[in-house]
Amino acid sequence: DQQVKQNSPSLSVQEGRISILNCDYTNSMFDYFLWYKKYPAEGPTFLISISSIKDKNEDGRFTVFLNKSAKHLSLHIVPSQPGDSAVYFCAASGTYSGGGADGLTFGKGTHLIIQP
Amino acid sequence: EPEVTQTPSHQVTQMGQEVILRCVPISNHLYFYWYRQILGQKVEFLVSFYNNEISEKSEIFDDQFSVERPDGSNFTLKIRSTKLEDSAMYFCASSGGVTGELFFGEGSRLTVL
Numbered sequence: 063d064q065q066v067k068q069n070s071p072s073l074s075v076q077e078g079r080i081s082i083l084n085c086d087y088t089n090s091m092f093d094y095f096l097w098y099k100k101y102p103a104e105g106p107t108f109l110i111s112i113s114s115i116k117d118k119n120e121d122g123r124f125t126v127f128l129n130k131s132a133k134h135l136s137l138h139i140v141p142s143q144p145g146d147s148a149v150y151f152c153a154a155s156g157t158y159s160g161g162g163a164d165g166l167t168f169g170k171g172t173h174l175i176i177q178p
Numbered sequence: 179e180p181e182v183t184q185t186p187s188h189q190v191t192q193m194g195q196e197v198i199l200r201c202v203p204i205s206n207h208l209y210f211y212w213y214r215q216i217l218g219q220k221v222e223f224l225v226s227f228y229n230n231e232i233s234e235k236s237e238i239f240d241d242q243f244s245v246e247r248p249d250g251s252n253f254t255l256k257i258r259s260t261k262l263e264d265s266a267m268y269f270c271a272s273s274g275g276v277t278g279e280l281f282f283g284e285g286s287r288l289t290v291l
Binding site for chain 2: 096098103104105106107108111151166167168169170171
């Protein structure tokens with residue numbers, strides 16, 4: 063039972079264009095969402111988060127949008143750069159403090175490839 | 179910048195052997211986690227640990243698994259009798275519990291033959 067779904071295993075985007083990574087969730091108890099980025103042979107690193115009281119959070123080139131009614135969130139990267147090539151994981155938590163006792167539930171990841 | 183460190187980076191073991199994976203979380207963090215990723219699959223939650231006890235564990239974390247914080251700095255994951263299907267990358271993570279951000283180590287690759 064996949065509670066967090068990333069339906070695109072890979073995505074190829076040209077350098078300078080916008081990358082849009084999508085994530086859907088099924089558990090309505092999730093109220094905090096995070097995006098992690100993972101390079102090969104490294105652990106996931108935190109990128110950006112959003113709580114369910116917001117519908118948008120922006121940090122530099124990265125923006126996360128949350129549509130609670132659709133149980134959908136997306137990560138926008140603009141402009142995309144070669145260093146953005148990585149696997150991006152969507153994660154969700156049932157507590158505002160995602161670092162609390164509840165573990166994060168991860169999606170399977172989307173491999174973003176930025177083409178020169 | 180503080181970081182989570184894990185050892186060993188790669189361990190190869192025979193089926194049925196005990197394995198201990200070690201983690202040194204960020205020093206002022208309060209919450210500790212183990213996750214694993216089987217090759218080609220998603221990152222899966224195993225267990226969370228707070229205040230010297232398990233807070234939550236997944237179905238994967240059965241009686242073969244245990245965690246310990248023996249000395250206030252290390253956080254270990256023990257697999258008592260490894261199975262082939264335990265082969266995976268195991269990630270330790272820690273959190274201060276405020277922002278929701280987990281800091282992950284680089285992972286320990288376990289290969290069970």
